[in-house]
Amino acid sequence: MPVEPARLELAPHSEIASGIRDALPFVFSLLLTFTLIGMLGRRHGLDLPAMVVFSGTVMASPLQLTLLETPAHLLNAFGVLVSALSINLRFLIFTLSLKSSLKGAKAAFIPALAVMANAAFTLMSIRKEQQPISRLYANTVCFTLYAAAVLGTMAGYCFASLAGSALMDDVSVVIAIFISASLGKMARERHSFHAQWIAGLTTAASLLWLGQISLMLVLAVTMVASYAYDRT
Structure with a gap:
């Protein structure tokens, strides 16, 4: 009791x-x-x-x-x-x-x-x-x-x-942020947090190494990594 x-x-x-x-x-x-x-x-x-x-x-x-x-x-x-x-x-x-x-x-x-x-x-x-x-x-x-x-x-x-104004005028920046926030939900729910981080890190790497954000790179890496992680 x-x-x-x-x-x-x-x-x-x-x-x-x-x-x-x-x-x-x-x-x-x-x-x-x-x-x-x-x-x-x-x-x-x-x-x-x-x-x-x-x-x-x-x-x-x-x-x-x-x-x-x-x-x-x-x-x-x-x-x-x-x-x-x-x-x-x-x-x-x-x-x-x-x-x-x-x-x-x-x-x-x-x-x-x-x-x-x-x-x-x-x-x-x-x-x-x-x-x-x-x-x-x-x-x-x-x-x-x-x-x-x-x-x-x-x-x-x-x-x-x-x-800077140049960054704000680059539409790909804001689109990539939206992709980074949403694309992870393609994975199963318990893996969505990991997929979102993958998208965010890919966006940052693209900006750092290429000098700009490659939307195709963000999409490709996130989709492949999410699919592979979902299958493990």
């Missing part, structure tokens, strides 16, 4: 540790992806607070990249608002699908679900197949990934302000 209180006392720490461990492979991807978004925002003349709000409210890198690369004369406030609301409707669907698996009062999950990203939904969907989703686990996963997106945006914006 004395063991039971100790077990209950350690449970919160276990939930937090489990959430951090599950979120870590996605943190690297989000940092790189939103670094790209911060860089593009700076290049298009947006200020840092605007970019933080942009990433913090939309949390959809494909839409953000599309909006940032769309000529200004083709954009209007209504179109941006409709696009943002439409793509964020997915979070309502995500929440409804998780509702029956949330452990405890549903209102306690509102802060976490309000900042839930695609990766957070994926992790919680896997979790609910094994056990109910606790508030601590949901908070850890959702806020860790949300922080990675916001910090990535800020880091990219600051990097762009320090980098």
Whole structure:
């Protein structure tokens, strides 16, 4: 009987540790992806607070990249608002699908679900197949990934302000960063972190040895290494 209180006392720490461990492979991807978004925002003349709000409210890198690369004369406030609301409707669907698996009062999950990203939904969907989703686990996963997106945006914006204009004008740089962040997901989930590092190191090596980023080299090395690693 004395063991039971100790077990209950350690449970919160276990939930937090489990959430951090599950979120870590996605943190690297989000940092790189939103670094790209911060860089593009700076290049298009947006200020840092605007970019933080942009990433913090939309949390959809494909839409953000599309909006940032769309000529200004083709954009209007209504179109941006409709696009943002439409793509964020997915979070309502995500929440409804998780509702029956949330452990405890549903209102306690509102802060976490309000900042839930695609990766957070994926992790919680896997979790609910094994056990109910606790508030601590949901908070850890959702806020860790949300922080990675916001910090990535800020880091990219600051990097762009320090980098030379020649670097920022090289479109291959930002495309390679996006590839580095996303291509690793072609491997099985437990290997995605390794594949992302392979892509990132290949990008750095290409820039160091060739003086520029070769997209074909990044693609080829990452795909071959991911496939080989996945088969071992």
